Amino acid sequence: MLPKKHLSSAQKRKKRKQEDQFVESQRGALHKFFPVTNNVEISEDQGQEQVAEVDANEDDTEIANIDEQEDLVLAIFDPRTWGNLDNSRKDILIEKGPVREMDLQFPRDPSGRHFSYAYYSRKLSNGEFVDRKWLVYSKHVDKIYCFCCKLFKSNQNKSLLAYDGMRDWKHLSEKLKTHENSVKHLSNMSTWNEVRLRLSKNETIDDEMQREITKEKERWRQVLVRIVSIVKFLAKQNLAFRGSNEKVYECNNGNFLATVEMIAEFDPVMQEHIRHI
Numbered sequence: 717m718l719p720k721k722h723l724s725s726a727q728k729r730k731k732r733k734q735e736d737q738f739v740e741s742q743r744g745a746l747h748k749f750f751p752v753t754n755n756v757e758i759s760e761d762q763g764q765e766q767v768a769e770v771d772a773n774e775d776d777t778e779i780a781n782i783d784e785q786e787d788l789v790l791a792i793f794d795p796r797t798w799g800n801l802d803n804s805r806k807d808i809l810i811e812k813g814p815v816r817e818m819d820l821q822f823p824r825d826p827s828g829r830h831f832s833y834a835y836y837s838r839k840l841s842n843g844e845f846v847d848r849k850w851l852v853y854s855k856h857v858d859k860i861y862c863f864c865c866k867l868f869k870s871n872q873n874k875s876l877l878a879y880d881g882m883r884d885w886k887h888l889s890e891k892l893k894t895h896e897n898s899v900k901h902l903s904n905m906s907t908w909n910e911v912r913l914r915l916s917k918n919e920t921i922d923d924e925m926q927r928e929i930t931k932e933k934e935r936w937r938q939v940l941v942r943i944v945s946i947v948k949f950l951a952k953q954n955l956a957f958r959g960s961n962e963k964v965y966e967c968n969n970g971n972f973l974a975t976v977e978m979i980a981e982f983d984p985v986m987q988e989h990i991r992h993i
């Protein structure tokens with residue numbers, strides 16, 4: 717007998733009913749694979765957003781603080797503040813030298829003239845270009861100054877570059893040439909150089925001092941690690957620390973000093989420490 721190719725209508729109804737029941741039984745079954753409900757997920761997201769917001773606020777405060785510090789540092793480089801700098805700020809300024817801001821748009825005067833970056837270079841008679849390190853432009857007042865003459869000026873120095881700043885763009889080339897060849901300017905340049913050199917030398921001395929201090933701190937830390945270890949050992953074994961003598965490498969100096977001596981037999985840190993004392 718050949719297998720039946722078609723189902724009877726009763727069988728078809730039964731099969732459809734079974735399929736429907738199966739589909740119904742599987743409703744929501746997918747959620748079993750994701751134990752966290754949607755609601756919880758949403759609230760977690762909100763939580764993360766709140767955390768992110770707090771982070772962002774902290775970042776803002778930090779950025780504001782950094783901005784403030786940068787403003788303070790930048791204020792040192794603004795020629796308008798050079799009249800009343802305290803000594804430490806003046807030292808920083810002298811050591812760092814003037815800061816040159818690039819990509820500035822220089823405003824034009826009524827005759828259409830303006831400052832330009834070309835003035836920062838001086839052409840020597842042999843055709844070589846030299847940087848005018850002393851030349852400072854202030855965008856706040858659209859004026860130029862001489863760094864060293866403004867900082868080290870004497871009472872006889874009446875140059876605008878040393879006082880209120882210059883904005884004579886028409887005669888600037890000649891004015892700069894005259895200024896940089898003047899005795900007062902050259903003397904201030906040499907003062908600037910000397911002070912800067914002295915400051916940078918101080919810095920190296922400080923650096924060395926700092927390195928010495930760090931080295932000494934580390935040495936003491938290492939010694940203390942050993943002393944604490946000995947104290948722990950003696951206390952644990954219930955042994956007396958002191959003897960009748962309190963000097964290293966002498967008889968009857970007790971368990972503590974004897975252990976120090978024992979460690980020094982193979983430990984360079986302890987050897988060095990005993991040599992010191």
Ligand SMILES: [Zn+2]
Pocket residue numbers: 850862863864865866877895900901904
């Ligand atoms: Zn000068």
